[in-house]
Every structure is written in C-alpha cells, then in structure tokens.
Amino acid sequence: MCGREGVGPRPFYFPLCVSVPPWWILTFDENAKPRHILPQLCILVPVRARLSGERFDVAIIGGGINGVAIARECARAGKRTLLVEQNDFASGTTSRSTRIIHGGLRYLEHGELGLVRESLKERERMLADYPHLVRPLRFVLAIPKASRHNALAIRTGLLLYRKLAGARCLPALAQFDAHLDRPDLATFDYDDAQCEFPERLVAEWLGEAIAAGAVVRNHCTALGLTKNDGRVTGLVIHDTLTGTEARVEAAHVINATGPWADMVCAQSGVETKEKLLGGIRGSHIVLPRFPGAPGSAVYSEAPDGRPVFLIPWNDQLLVGTTEVPDSADPARAEPSPEEVGYLLDSVNHLYPAANIGAGDILYAFAGVRPLPYSPTAKPAAITRRHRIHDHSDDGARGLYSVIGGKLTTAAALAREVARKLGAHVPEPQTALIAPAPADGIEVTLRQWARQISAVAHIPEHSARAVAEWHGRRAMCVARMAGTDDALRHPLCPHSSHIVAEAVEVARYECAVTLGDILLRRVPVALSGCWSKQCTRAAAQRIGWALGWDQLRIGREAELFDAERAAFLKKPSGLSRPQRAA
Ligand SMILES: Cc1cc2nc3c(=O)[nH]c(=O)nc-3n(C[C@H](O)[C@H](O)[C@H](O)COP(=O)(O)OP(=O)(O)OC[C@H]3O[C@@H](n4cnc5c(N)ncnc54)[C@H](O)[C@@H]3O)c2cc1C
Numbered sequence: 198m199c200g201r202e203g204v205g206p207r208p209f210y211f212p213l214c215v216s217v218p219p220w221w222i223l224t225f226d227e228n229a230k231p232r233h234i235l236p237q238l239c240i241l242v243p244v245r246a247r248l249s250g251e252r253f254d255v256a257i258i259g260g261g262i263n264g265v266a267i268a269r270e271c272a273r274a275g276k277r278t279l280l281v282e283q284n285d286f287a288s289g290t291t292s293r294s295t296r297i298i299h300g301g302l303r304y305l306e307h308g309e310l311g312l313v314r315e316s317l318k319e320r321e322r323m324l325a326d327y328p329h330l331v332r333p334l335r336f337v338l339a340i341p342k343a344s345r346h347n348a349l350a351i352r353t354g355l356l357l358y359r360k361l362a363g364a365r366c367l368p369a370l371a372q373f374d375a376h377l378d379r380p381d382l383a384t385f386d387y388d389d390a391q392c393e394f395p396e397r398l399v400a401e402w403l404g405e406a407i408a409a410g411a412v413v414r415n416h417c418t419a420l421g422l423t424k425n426d427g428r429v430t431g432l433v434i435h436d437t438l439t440g441t442e443a444r445v446e447a448a449h450v451i452n453a454t455g456p457w458a459d460m461v462c463a464q465s466g467v468e469t470k471e472k473l474l475g476g477i478r479g480s481h482i483v484l485p486r487f488p489g490a491p492g493s494a495v496y497s498e499a500p501d502g503r504p505v506f507l508i509p510w511n512d513q514l515l516v517g518t519t520e521v522p523d524s525a526d527p528a529r530a531e532p533s534p535e536e537v538g539y540l541l542d543s544v545n546h547l548y549p550a551a552n553i554g555a556g557d558i559l560y561a562f563a564g565v566r567p568l569p570y571s572p573t574a575k576p577a578a579i580t581r582r583h584r585i586h587d588h589s590d591d592g593a594r595g596l597y598s599v600i601g602g603k604l605t606t607a608a609a610l611a612r613e614v615a616r617k618l619g620a621h622v623p624e625p626q627t628a629l630i631a632p633a634p635a636d637g638i639e640v641t642l643r644q645w646a647r648q649i650s651a652v653a654h655i656p657e658h659s660a661r662a663v664a665e666w667h668g669r670r671a672m673c674v675a676r677m678a679g680t681d682d683a684l685r686h687p688l689c690p691h692s693s694h695i696v697a698e699a700v701e702v703a704r705y706e707c708a709v710t711l712g713d714i715l716l717r718r719v720p721v722a723l724s725g726c727w728s729k730q731c732t733r734a735a736a737q738r739i740g741w742a743l744g745w746d747q748l749r750i751g752r753e754a755e756l757f758d759a760e761r762a763a764f765l766k767k768p769s770g771l772s773r774p775q776r777a778a
Contacts, residue, residue: 245414248434249443253279253412255618256432256447258419258461260286262395263583263599264453265402266611272409274620279445280411281434283418285713287399289527290455291604292717293564295481295506295517298323298331298390298605300362301581302338302496303504305354310361312582316605317362320390322625323398323605328638329668330398334391334508339377339384339497339547346498348383355387362388374491376548382497391494393510395604396717397666400706404670407705415707422450422465428594438709449618452598456527456565467593472570473586473600475579476524480532480563481517482540482768483510483725487551490514499543503577507544513559513725516540520566520576527565537561537768559725560765569600583610585617645671653678655685655695662693666719667701674701686738689731692721699739711736711753712760722761732758 255271257264260282268280282288300317301309323331338355340346377384392398407413420433423444431446454461456476462469484490486509495507508515519536537555544553568579583602588594597617602610612622642664650660653675664671678684678697688694702708702718715722715735722731732754740750 245436245439247441247443248279248412248414248445250445251279251412251443252446253277254447255279255449255451256281256419256445257451257453258432259289259452259454259457259599260399260403260413260415261289261291261453261455262287262399262402262604262607263455263602263610264451265399265406266607267451267453267599267614268411268413269402269406269409270608270611270615270622271618271620272406272411274615274622276615276618276620278406278411279432279447280406280413281417281419281432282413282415283437284528285415285710285717286403286413286707287396287717289457290564290567291399292396293479293481293530293562294395294604295479295508295515296392296395296510296604297334297494297506297508298392300358300389300605301603302354302358302387302389303577304581305357307578307580309580309582312580312606313358314361315609316603317358319605319609321363322608323392324390327392327398327401327668329642329665330394330401331390331392332638334389335493336387336389337374337377337384337491337493337495338387339374339382339495341498342381342383344498345502351383351385355385358387374493374495376489376491376550377495386493389494391508391510392604394666394720394723396720398604400702400718401668404706407707413707415713416709419461420464422467422593422596424466424593427592429596447595449595449597451614452596455567455599458567458598458600460526462588462591462598465593467588467591467596469586469588469591473598474567475522475570475572476527476565477568477576477579478521478523478530478536478563478565479518480521480536480540480561481515482532482537482544482561483559483765484514484516484544484553484557485559485725486512486514487548487553487557489548489551495547497543497547499539500546501539505540505543507547511723516544522576523565530563530565531766532561532563532768534768536563555768558768561768562765567601585610585614587617648672649675652676653685653695653697656693659687659693659695663695663698666694667698670701670705674698677701683738684742688715688719688721688735688738689727690734691724691726691731694719694721696738696742699735700742703743711739711757714739715757716761716764722757723765727761729758732761 254276256279257268258281260280264280268278272278298320300313300320304313416438418435420435422429423431429450434443452458452461458473491507497505499505506517541553571579581603584600586598586600588596615622645664646657646661649664649671650657663674667674674697678695684697686696698719699714706718708714708718736750736754
C-alpha cells in the first residue's frame with residue numbers, strides 16, 4: 198500500500214495503489230473514487246519516500262551521465278548513496294551531445310595520448326557490455342586537400358588510433374560515399390562507436406544504481422549545501438513535484454552538475470580561486486535523410502576548418518557541432534541562427550546537390566560543454582579530460598566537483614570518484630578482448646526480437662525496437678505486454694514502441710512525467726515527425742496505463758509540448774547561406 202505524498206505547485210499526485218491478490222490492481226483518484234481495475238496488470242508506480250533527516254555516505258548532485266555513473270559505482274561499493282537531479286536524468290548536456298562513443302581521434306593532434314587510450318578502452322567496454330545501445334560505427338574522414346592537415350599526418354594518426362584501439366575492426370568499406378569521391382577531398386576510413394540514445398544508457402545505469410541500493414530522485418533541486426567547521430554535512434533539497442523541502446546529511450557531496458557546477462558552488466557559498474568551468478555551447482541540426490545522404494558517419498571540416506560530423510541517427514541525419522562561449526544558464530542553451538546557418542553551410546559544402554535549406558531542418562538543439570575554465574585557449578584545444586576538484590581548500594572538505602569529461606569516459610570517471618571516497622573499486626574485467634563482430638550482435642538481436650515478439654504478441658519490428666532500447670529487460674516489457682492488448686498499442690501511430698515500455702520505465706526507471714517518458718526513457722519524441730497529435734495519442738495511452746485521470750493527462754500533454762519545444766527548436770527566419778561568427 199502506498200500513499201499520496203503531498204500537493205505541489207504542479208497539479209501532480211501519486212495515485213493510491215492497492216494490490217488485490219493475486220493479479221488485480223485498484224487505483225483511486227484524489228477523491229478516493231475507484232478508477233481502474235486492471236485484470237492481470239500490476240501497475241505499481243513507486244512512491245517517493247520522504248528524505249528529510251536521512252543520512253548518506255555520499256550525496257550526488259546532478260543526474261547526467263556522470264552523476265548516474267558515480268551513484269552506480271558508489272552504491273555498488275556499499276556506500277549509502279543519494280542522487281538528486283533538478284529536472285530529469287540525462288536531460289542536461291548528456292542528451293545534447295553528438296552521441297559518439299569515441300577514442301577522440303582529434304585529441305591525438307593535441308598530444309593527449311593518455312586520454313585517447315583511456316577512451317578507447319572505455320569504448321570497447323561499452324561495446325561489450327551494452328551491445329544493444331552502443332554499436333560500432335564506420336566513419337569516413339573527408340578532409341579538403343587544401344586543409345592544414347596533410348594526408349601523411351592523417352594516415353599516421355589513423356594508424357596510431359587503430360594501434361591504440363587494439364584488435365577490433367569493422368569490415369572494410371566496399372566503397373566510399375560516392376558523393377565524397379571528389380578531387381578536392383581526401384578520404385580515409387576508421388572505426389568508432391555510437392550510442393544513439395545515451396538517455397537509454399543512463400536509464401540502464403540508473404536501474405543498476407537502484408538495484409545496488411542507491412536512492413535516486415529526479416525533479417529534486419539541491420538548493421545548497423550545509424556545512425560545519427569547513428566541512429560539508431549535507432544538502433537542502435527542494436522537490437519540485439511535491440513542493441516540499443528536505444534536509445539530508447551526507448559525509449561526502451559530489452557536485453556532478455556538468456555546466457551548472459559553478460552555480461552550485463556559488464549557491465552554497467563555496468568560493469573557488471577561479472571559475473571551475475568555461476561553458477562552450479555546441480549546437481546540432483537534425484535533417485531528414487535527403488537523397489544521397491551519407492550511409493556511414495562522415496567526419497569532415499567545415500568551411501572555416503573546424504571539425505564537423507554528419508551522423509546517421511534515429512533514421513535522420515545529425516549534424517554538429519559548433520563551439521561558442523556561453524556562460525548563461527545551461528538550461529536555456531539554444532542554437533543561434535548563425536550556428537544553424539554555419540551547420541547548413543557545412544552540409545551544403547559537402548553535399549552541394551542536396552541544396553539543403555533552413556526549411557528542411559527537422560529541429561536544432563544545443564548543449565553546453567562543461568569544459569575546464571581556460572580563458573585564453575581556443576575551445577577546440579581545451580582538454581576533454583575530466584578533473585575532480587577537491588574543495589578542501591575552499592572551506593568545504595568532503596565536497597568534490599566533477600569538471601569536464603565525455604559520455605565515453607563517464608564510467609572511468611565514476612570509478613575514480615568512488616576511489617577518492619575510499620571505496621575499493623577494481624578495474625572492470627569485462628571486454629578488452631575483441632567483442633562480438635557487428636553481424637554477430639545483429640544475429641543475437643534478431644533472435645531476441647523473435648522471442649519478444651512471441652511472448653508479447655507484437656510484430657517483429659516492434660519487438661526489435663523494444664529489444665534495442667531495453668536490452669535484457671525487454672523480456673519483462675514483453676511479458677507485461679502479453680497480458681493486455683492496450684499495453685501492446687504503439688505509443689503513437691508512427692512508432693514501433695509500445696505502451697508497456699512506458700509502464701516499465703515508470704516502475705523501474707523513475708520516469709514521472711510524460712517528458713521523462715517520451716524524451717528520455719522511451720525517446721520516441723526525438724523523431725522529426727513528432728506532432729501535437731502524437732503527444733495527445735501517447736498521453737492518452739500512457740495515462741490510461743498509469744492510472745492518470747483526464748486532468749492529469751491534459752496537463753502532462755501541455756507540459757510535454759512546452760518542454761519539447763524548448764529543447765528541440767524549429768529554426769525560423771534564416772536566410773541562406775549564413776556562417777557562424
Ligand atoms: C555539443 C556537444 C557534443 C558532445 N558530443 C559528445 C560525444 O559525441 N561523445 C562524448 O563522449 N561526449 C560528448 N559530449 C560531452 C558529453 O555530452 C558531456 O561531457 C557529458 O554529457 C556531461 O555529463 P554530465 O553528467 O557531467 O553533465 P549533464 O548531463 O549536464 O548533467 C548535469 C545535471 O545536473 C543537473 N543539475 C544542475 N544543477 C542542479 C541542482 N542544483 N540540483 C540537482 N541537479 C542539478 C542538471 O539538470 C543536469 O541534468 C558533447 C557535449 C556537447 C555539449
């Protein structure tokens with residue numbers, strides 16, 4: 198039995214849930230009227246227990262990939278762990294990246310051999326441990342012959358990169374992209390990896406953190422730290438869903454707020470000698486797959502010589518990125534018209550026949566890289582290596598801030614943090630032997646999808662979609678889907694993903710709002726074709742399954758549309774061609 202937790206500024210409440218053995222569940226609305234009696238379904242959405250007065254060994258602020266990885270590592274090491282996230286897990290920089298799991302070929306140019314070696318090792322681990330989410334990706338490196346990078350230097354760099362990466366290699370490309378076979382371009386190829394949905398990777402790590410005993414809360418802002426005699430003693434937290442405030446005690450606090458790290462220090466009265474971070478905004482545009490669009494990923498140079506990526510992603514084309522200093526609130530980061538014009542220019546420079554215009558852009562989005570403060574360095578030259586800042590000398594013993602890092606190295610960073618807190622964390626033993634070849638993964642996925650299809654009574658394309666996003670847990674989704682036709686419905690008419698997935702993530706991955714579900718845990722709304730009609734359809738179907746009443750369904754849909762529109766911008770008022778300033 199679980200109870201309603203309180204009433205907040207948002208009309209949000211958890212329904213009372215009573216399980217009626219053996220397979221029935223009754224949910225009640227706010228006036229205690231029964232709403233649902235769902236045979237065979239057990240829709241138990243966990244209620245957030247009160248935190249006030251709780252004591253933790255470690256409290257982590259920020260639920261991006263780094264914070265979640267740290268929570269998982271600390272909880273596994275037996276530490277009583279709390280993770281708080283002001284919005285939703287992976288809603289910050291993590292979901293605004295290029296989504297490449299890479300060794301950082303480019304870092305070789307800056308002599309960061311150690312970083313490249315570590316990144317490549319982590320890449321191999323991710324490929325082995327999360328093969329449904331992290332997949333090998335072949336890149337075509339298309340460099341203008343007039344570039345400052347000469348062919349010999351590039352060949353030497355690629356040789357070194359392959360040597361550092363070890364044995365794994367994708368099958369050689371039968372033919373380079375014919376559109377890039379031009380006299381003004383020199384083309385090479387190399388392997389890296391892609392995590393199309395880091396939001397899903399974070400969700401899996403979150404599940405692993407919870408399984409290891411971590412207490413995790415999204416929609417909870419750390420308002421500030423409590424301190425005593427130069428040492429942090431805990432946190433003050435505001436739950437934005439319930440409007441309640443809680444004080445918790447913590448022996449250590451990790452500030453893993455990415456580009457927000459300086460703000461958290463300032464709010465807590467922790468003064469550092471200099472700023473920790475120099476935020477550098479990076480923007481992307483998402484295009485439909487135009488005729489002649491590249492089939493593999495392309496790494497090239499923009500007209501100004503900066504690197505540009507064109508990556509097949511989510512049945513669309515992801516193009517990025519820019520580097521613009523940005524010290525404003527990272528939550529409000531958005532692409533400027535100049536950045537959008539610059540990216541369009543870069544695409545048209547490589548694929549002139551496509552003649553892509555601003556009207557073709559499905560959406561654009563931006564994120565702020567949490568790079569170390571380096572006022573005089575060029576953004577491209579600032580190291581992507583993470584750093585852990587110990588605030589003992591800033592009058593806050595027990596507080597550590599995470600600076601920088603990449604999706605690729607988040608797990609390594611987490612091990613480092615846990616060791617700093619005295620945990621014994623051995624290097625993982627997985628992988629570092631050549632993982633299964635890409636076609637082997639394909640066969641496994643196909644077989645898995647067939648089993649899921651049979652259990653869930655859904656078509657194989659839908660089962661495949663479930664398998665790719667939920668990995669081992671896909672069978673739990675399948676079993677649930679198998680119990681009720683409504684749980685097998687697609688989330689929206691254009692999607693292969695089904696309502697049972699939404700229920701699964703509300704139960705086990707802390708998804709609370711429609712935005713948590715549709716933008717991050719089951720991120721179907723990242724499709725360029727998503728419309729308000731899709732929102733309405735998905736809200737009704739998910740609302741039914743989770744026992745939301747019509748008021749809540751309507752409100753969730755409204756908030757969702759606003760959140761999506763603030764994140765994924767449809768550029769307007771652009772005249773082509775434009776270049777970034
Ligand atoms: C344009 C761009 C492209 C990139 N491409 C790649 C790539 O291809 N590959 C790669 O490996 N890396 C890439 N990166 C880097 C990578 O995305 C980031 O290093 C990584 O996501 C940082 O994760 P994080 O957890 O530190 O920060 P975030 O993901 O930003 O998480 C910090 C979280 O803290 C929360 N928070 C802030 N203040 C508070 C508070 N007071 N209380 C509670 N919570 C709070 C925020 O809401 C946020 O969710 C890219 C970055 C950018 C910007």
